[in-house]
Amino acid sequence: MSASRYPSSILTINLSAVAANWRLLQDRAGPGAQCAAVVKADAYGLGVDRVAPALWDAGCRSFFVALVDEALRLRKILPQAAIHVLNGLDPDAEAEYAQHRLVPVLGSLSEIKAYCSFARRRGKLLPAAIHIDTAMSRLGLPPSEVEALAASSDCLQNISLTYILSHLACADEPESPLNFEQLSCFSNAIKRLGLAVGAAGASLANSSGIFLGEQYHLDLLRPGSSLYGINPQPGEVNPMAQVVRLQGKILQVREIDSPKTVGYGATFQARGRTRLATVAAGYADGYLRSLSNKGSAFLGDVRVPIAGRVSMDLTIFDISQAPEEMAVPGGFIDLIGPANPVDSLAFDAGTIGYEILTALGSRYGRVYVDEKAPV
Numbered sequence: 001m002s003a004s005r006y007p008s009s010i011l012t013i014n015l016s017a018v019a020a021n022w023r024l025l026q027d028r029a030g031p032g033a034q035c036a037a038v039v040k041a042d043a044y045g046l047g048v049d050r051v052a053p054a055l056w057d058a059g060c061r062s063f064f065v066a067l068v069d070e071a072l073r074l075r076k077i078l079p080q081a082a083i084h085v086l087n088g089l090d091p092d093a094e095a096e097y098a099q100h101r102l103v104p105v106l107g108s109l110s111e112i113k114a115y116c117s118f119a120r121r122r123g124k125l126l127p128a129a130i131h132i133d134t135a136m137s138r139l140g141l142p143p144s145e146v147e148a149l150a151a152s153s154d155c156l157q158n159i160s161l162t163y164i165l166s167h168l169a170c171a172d173e174p175e176s177p178l179n180f181e182q183l184s185c186f187s188n189a190i191k192r193l194g195l196a197v198g199a200a201g202a203s204l205a206n207s208s209g210i211f212l213g214e215q216y217h218l219d220l221l222r223p224g225s226s227l228y229g230i231n232p233q234p235g236e237v238n239p240m241a242q243v244v245r246l247q248g249k250i251l252q253v254r255e256i257d258s259p260k261t262v263g264y265g266a267t268f269q270a271r272g273r274t275r276l277a278t279v280a281a282g283y284a285d286g287y288l289r290s291l292s293n294k295g296s297a298f299l300g301d302v303r304v305p306i307a308g309r310v311s312m313d314l315t316i317f318d319i320s321q322a323p324e325e326m327a328v329p330g331g332f333i334d335l336i337g338p339a340n341p342v343d344s345l346a347f348d349a350g351t352i353g354y355e356i357l358t359a360l361g362s363r364y365g366r367v368y369v370d371e372k373a374p375v
């Protein structure tokens, strides 16, 4: 249970499911490919302190975060892990990479030059990865910088390259021609850099990229979302185990028998006999306001729609269709659960599962389930 003394709604995170998901992806990996784990943003909101050790125990040895601060925190949790920092080189933190064996993912020629000169000043060979931009126009060397790097390979003299990586823009759309274009562009860039890169591995596939086929696996898989139960193949049966259950605590149940409005803006009109449950979760908890009058929760296998607007701390559900004994104050309804996984809630909110998970608030009572070591 979390530190809160009187938690109302409860977020349960199944660490065994995270471990099983990692193993499933490692088992899918093409020959020679290793499966890493992306645990940026506090392991997509699920708690890196608990998630990272569960992944390590499952056999994962290579981890990716976005920020240096995240890497420093992870280093304390996993003293032995390989840790890559995706957001590039933070010039103020150069000494931290070396001291804590963090591997920056260098995303431009100027970052490469800066880290090389830092390594030279240190008189040490330092590990680093290089990010090549093949379609995202976000981070990574554009083609012109790949050419420049290929032409001046002494740039890399003080660097021991771990991986060359790139990131897919449309991996969740298997029909998109951009996937193969990026793979080709990436392969060409690696060939172009051939002399300079030595023993570095190549890494391209995020969660959805893994399901595009073995040719995308290369040396290292970089899944994040799928480890946490998000479907890497939208529109198809989800091969991943569900990790998250979010149970909203029912504070009040009321019955309305004359026409009445519900919630802010009076956007929902109860007509005729209606039973309503007021639940302790709102947009301050990451239960997104865009779910207003759109989303639903489940009481057992009965779908109960949101009535009116989601407010900051509370959401009202129309529970008229649920058996009366199932909805009582102090009881729970599944905001995320077996019948409404993260992806369905995200769909109703007009967003993606990633945003639902990373928005999960800090007010829930957090329960971690681990079949190996029951909490």
Ligand SMILES: *Cc1c(COP(=O)(O)O)cnc(C)c1O
Pocket (backbone or CB within 6 Å): 038, 040, 086, 166, 167, 205, 206, 207, 208, 222, 223, 224, 225, 226
């Ligand atoms: C976040 C991220 C990943 C993980 O992506 P998922 O879609 O969550 O599997 C992999 N690589 C990079 C560069 C990322 O930023």
